[in-house]
Amino acid sequence: xxxxxxxxxxxxxxxxxxxxxxxxxxxxxxxxxxxxxxxxxxxxxxxxxxxxxxxxxxxxxxxxxxxxxxxxxxxxxxxxxxxxxxxxxxxxxxxxxxxxxxxxxxxxxxxxxxxxxxxxxxxxxxxxxxxxxxxxxxxxxxxxxxxxxxxxxxxxxxxxxxxxxxxxxxxxxxxxxxxxxxxxxxxxxxxxxxxxxxxxxxxxxxxxxxxxxxxxxxxxxxxxxxxxxxxxxxxxxxxxxxxxxxxxxxxxxxxxxxxxxxxxxxxxxxxxxxxxxxxxxxxxxxxxxxxxxxxxxxxxxxxxxxxxxxxxxxxxxxxxxxxxxxxxxxxxxxxxxxxxxxxxxxxxxxxxxxxxxxxxxxxxxxxxxxxxxxxxxxxxxxxxxxxxxxxxxxxxxxxxxxxxxxxxxxxxxxxxxxxxxxxxx
Amino acid sequence: xxxxxxxxxxxxxxxxxxxxxxxxxxxxxxxxxxxxxxxxxxxxxxxxxxxxxxxxxxxxxxxxxxxxxxxxxxxxxxxx
Numbered sequence: 001x002x003x004x005x006x007x008x009x010x011x012x013x014x015x016x017x018x019x020x021x022x023x024x025x026x027x028x029x030x031x032x033x034x035x036x037x038x039x040x041x042x043x044x045x046x047x048x049x050x051x052x053x054x055x056x057x058x059x060x061x062x063x064x065x066x067x068x069x070x071x072x073x074x075x076x077x078x079x080x081x082x083x084x085x086x087x088x089x090x091x092x093x094x095x096x097x098x099x100x101x102x103x104x105x106x107x108x109x110x111x112x113x114x115x116x117x118x119x120x121x122x123x124x125x126x127x128x129x130x131x132x133x134x135x136x137x138x139x140x141x142x143x144x145x146x147x148x149x150x151x152x153x154x155x156x157x158x159x160x161x162x163x164x165x166x167x168x169x170x171x172x173x174x175x176x177x178x179x180x181x182x183x184x185x186x187x188x189x190x191x192x193x194x195x196x197x198x199x200x201x202x203x204x205x206x207x208x209x210x211x212x213x214x215x216x217x218x219x220x221x222x223x224x225x226x227x228x229x230x231x232x233x234x235x236x237x238x239x240x241x242x243x244x245x246x247x248x249x250x251x252x253x254x255x256x257x258x259x260x261x262x263x264x265x266x267x268x269x270x271x272x273x274x275x276x277x278x279x280x281x282x283x284x285x286x287x288x289x290x291x292x293x294x295x296x297x298x299x300x301x302x303x304x305x306x307x308x309x310x311x312x313x314x315x316x317x318x319x320x321x322x323x324x325x326x327x328x329x330x331x332x333x334x335x336x337x338x339x340x341x342x343x344x345x346x347x348x349x350x351x352x353x354x355x356x357x358x359x360x361x362x363x364x365x366x367x368x369x370x371x372x373x374x375x376x377x378x379x380x381x382x383x384x385x386x387x388x389x390x391x392x393x394x395x396x397x398x399x400x401x402x403x404x405x406x407x408x409x410x411x412x413x414x415x416x417x418x419x420x421x422x423x424x425x
Numbered sequence: 426x427x428x429x430x431x432x433x434x435x436x437x438x439x440x441x442x443x444x445x446x447x448x449x450x451x452x453x454x455x456x457x458x459x460x461x462x463x464x465x466x467x468x469x470x471x472x473x474x475x476x477x478x479x480x481x482x483x484x485x486x487x488x489x490x491x492x493x494x495x496x497x498x499x500x501x502x503x504x505x
Contacts, residue, residue, distance in 0.1 A: 011460065022499060023430060023498055023499065026459070027459050027460050027471075028430055028459045028460060028471045028473070028498050029460070030499070109504075130504070131502050131503040131504070132503060132504050132505065133503065133504075133505050134505050135504075135505055136504040136505065154503075156503070181503060182495075182496075184502075184503050185496065185497055185501055185502050185503055186485070186495070186496075186497060188497075188502045188503070189429075189497035189498075189499065189502060190429065190478075193427075193428070193429070199502075201499075201502060201504060202497075202499055202502060205499065236504065236505060237500060237501065237504070285462065285467065285469075287434075287467065288434055288494055288496065296505050297504075297505025298505060299505060300500070300501040300503075300504065300505075301501060302432075302434075302494075302496045302500050302501045303500060303501065304499055304500025304501065305500070306500075346505075
C-alpha cells in the first residue's frame with residue numbers, strides 16, 4: 001500500500017489532496033508528495049523491503065502509487081558495482097557505480113515513468129504524454145504500451161532519425177514540433193492545460209519525480225543498509241539530485257539506516273550549466289541559459305528544481321561542478337575502459353565531474369563515493385565515434401594479422417594509431 | 426477565457442521598464458502576480474495571464490520581443 005497522504009507546496013507549505021495537479025493555486029510553487037511517516041515508520045522494516053520484488057516496486061511503501069496495479073516493465077534494482085579500476089585512476093579508495101543503463105529502456109527515466117504511468121491509470125487517464133528528445137520519450141512510449149495507455153510524444157522536428165526509433169517502436173503517436181526549443185516548451189504547457197492527458201512531467205510531475213528516490217533506497221540497501229559519504233549526480237532540472245537526497249533522508253528518519261551525513265554534489269556540462277553558474281555566484285537565483293552541449297539529456301536551460309538542488313548541495317556540504325564537452329567524452333571513455341560500462345553523455349559528465357572534484361580536493365580519497373550513471377551509451381554513440389581507436393584491417397591470413405597486431409601494439413605503446421586503422425564512422 | 430501560468434525573467438537592462446504594466450495596457454490580458462524576486466541587476470516574476478488564448482499568445486510574443494524570457498511556470502518541459 002502507499003502511505004502518500006497529501007501534496008505540499010514547496011514554497012508556501014499549503015496542502016492539497018493527491019490529485020493530478022503540480023502547482024500551488026496560491027503562489028504557483030511546485031508541489032511535492034508527502035507521506036504519513038508515522039504509519040510508515042510503524043509498518044516498514046528492512047525485512048519487509050527485502051521480501052519485495054527486484055524492481056523499484058520493492059519500495060512501494062515510499063512511493064505514491066499502488067504496487068498491485070503497477071505498470072511494471074522491470075525498472076530498477078540495477079547493479080551497484082564496486083569500481084576499483086576507476087577508483088585507482090581517480091585516486092579514490094571506495095568508489096561505486098550505480099548503473100542505471102540496466103533499466104528496460106536503458107535509462108533512469110524508467111523509474112519515474114513507471115510511477116507516473118501507474119498513477120495516471122489510478123487517476124483514470126487514458127493518455128500518457130511527454131515532450132522529450134530521448135530517454136523520457138523512450139520510457140513513456142514503453143510504459144504506455146505495457147499499461148494499455150495511448151502515448152503522445154512531442155519531439156523537436158529536427159531530431160535525428162536514430163533517436164526516434166527507440167520511441168517509435170512502441171507505437172506511440174509521435175508529434176514533431178517545428179520551431180525552437182522554447183516554442184515546444186510553451187506549446188506543451190498550453191496543451192497540458194487544454195487536454196485531459198497525463199503529461200508525466202507537468203500535471204503528474206509530483207508523482208513522477210518520486211520515482212527517482214528509489215535510486216537512494218537501492219544504493220543504501222545494496223551497500224548493506226549503509227548510506228554513502230558522497231553522491232555524484234548529473235543535473236538537468238535538478239530534480240534527480242533532490243530526490244536522491246529525499247530518499248536518503250527518509251530512510252534515515254525511519255531508522256532504516258544510521259543517520260546519514262551524505263554529501264550531494266551535482267555535475268553539469270559547461271554548455272548548459274545554469275545551476276553550477278548560480279552556485280559559483282553563491283546565489284540561489286538561476287539565470288536561464290540556451291543549451292549548447294553534447295550532453296543533450298541534461299540540456300535544460302531553465303531548470304525547474306535548480307533552486308532546490310542548490311539548497312541540497314549547500315545543506316549537505318556538497319559541490320557543483322561543470323565540465324567541457326571534451327571532458328564529457330573523456331569521462332565516457334574512462335568509465336568504459338576501466339569498468340566496462342558504456343554510459344551516455346550524462347554519465348561522461350558525472351565521471352568528468354568526479355575527476356574534477358577529486359582534483360580540487362572536494363571529494364576525499366577515503367570517502368565512500370557513489371557515481372550515478374543514468375543512461376546507456378548506445379543512445380549517444382555519435383559523441384564518441386571519432387575518438388575511438390580505429391579497428392585493424394587485415395588480409396584473411398595469419399601473416400597479415402601478425403604484422404598488423406605487432407604494428408598496432410607498437411603504436412599503442414607510442415601513444416598513436418596505426419596506419420592500417422579504419423575509422424568506425 | 427483562457428489562463429496561463431508563466432515566469433518572466435528580466436535581464437538587467439529591463440529591470441526598470443514597466444513591462445507588465447504596458448502588457449496590461451496594450452493587450453486585453455489580465456495579469457495576476459503570485460511570486461517575484463527582483464533586485465537591481467535581475468529579476469523574475471511568476472504570474473497568471475487571463476484572456477482570450479490568441480490575445481495571450483500575442484501578449485507573450487510582445488513580452489519576448491521586449492527581451493524578457495518567458496517560460497512555463499513548471500520550468501523546461503522538454504526533457505532528454
